């Protein structure tokens with residue numbers, strides 16, 4: 216274990232943190248011309264640094280809100296920018312950064328923290344669990360024919376240049392959170408989008424679907440090909456549709472764009488009906504099932520109480536080795552959540568609780584994998600009913 220200290224970074228130290236993070240991910244440090252955009256991604260006071268003789272590790276977050284089952288928007292720490300210098304890894308630096316960051320989030324009254332993980336083994340030990348999952352699709356647009364009953368209505372508008380940067384934040388903010396797991400996008404998130412929009416080598420395009428009451432969906436995409444004779448691939452990102460007409464209309468537009476041989480749409484909700492749009496559902500292949508949001512219940516009683524439940528109550532015994540105050544027994548049911556001294560029916564770590572929280576995994580799957588221990592057999596079916604969510608939870612906002 217090396218001797219190091221940890222503290223929040225001053226604004227003039229965040230560029231060193233950005234560079235450390237990027238080098239840890241094997242990408243070049245931020246260019247001077249990119250820094251004015253990248254700098255605005257850093258919310259003041261939310262970047263931690265670990266130092267020995269110099270900066271050796273960092274983690275940051277920004278404040279946002281996450282929609283939990285039942286529709287409430289809950290403040291959460293959106294954790295990102297985690298990196299430790301490669302000559303200082305495996306000495307506990309990340310562990311200390313995580314503990315400090317989580318304790319700080321809980322103290323500030325944030326019931327939840329969440330992140331997108333670079334690798335699977337890193338965050339479970341700190342109480343994060345895969346809360347939502349997503350699908351990657353590959354579509355052959357030249358074979359894709361929409362079924363005649365696919366909804367129609369509304370208009371798609373192509374936004375160019377600064378118009379996209381001005382309009383998309385408003386469009387996203389006005390969309391209902393039609394799935395649990397959707398999050399607000401504060402200015403610190405949009406700063407990263409702006410950087411990508413202005414600085415990406417392959418230009419991004421944005422489309423908005425206008426329904427009877429105004430914008431009800433949008434998407435962004437880029438098309439890559441090496442030379443004009445090569446096959447080209449469209450990457451669809453950010454596809455949000457608050458109505459069936461918007462979902463169909465956005466796809467109708469994307470499929471109509473010329474000079475596209477393959478469409479890739481990554482990180483789509485598990486139950487989104489994309490393949491059902493086509494006369495031949497096989498033109499839309501699932502190429503991967505991936506983890507979407509990793510969730511951490513920083514304040515277990517507050518987080519459990521924030522969502523709604525249907526069915527019969529269950530008594531959970533939760534173990535949290537990092538924030539020990541969360542450990543204990545909770546009766547969870549449609550009438551609320553309370554600490555209890557009743558016997559435990561199911562025992563689980565706080566990471567497994569995060570996997571139940573958005574209904575991302577049925578309790579029986581966690582039991583089968585040994586992630587939940589059963590003291591009362593009937594509690595498995597009750598927990599499955601209590602935590603189930605429809606439509607499936609999905610975040611889709613990378614940070």
Ligand SMILES: CC(=O)SCCNC(=O)CCNC(=O)[C@H](O)C(C)(C)COP(=O)(O)OP(=O)(O)OC[C@H]1O[C@@H](n2cnc3c(N)ncnc32)[C@H](O)[C@@H]1OP(=O)(O)O
Nearest residue numbers: 239295296297298299304305306307308309310330333336
């Ligand atoms: C939300 C995001 O920003 S995702 C981006 C995360 N960053 C990266 O992937 C960049 C490259 N990697 C790194 O910078 C570092 O390796 C980090 C941040 C992942 C880990 O930092 P470290 O300081 O080495 O972690 P630390 O020493 O606290 O490790 C704690 C435990 O986790 C384990 N661990 C840490 N990272 C990994 C990993 N990538 N794979 C497997 N195990 C790991 C350690 O072995 C250790 O286990 P132990 O307690 O049983 O000994």
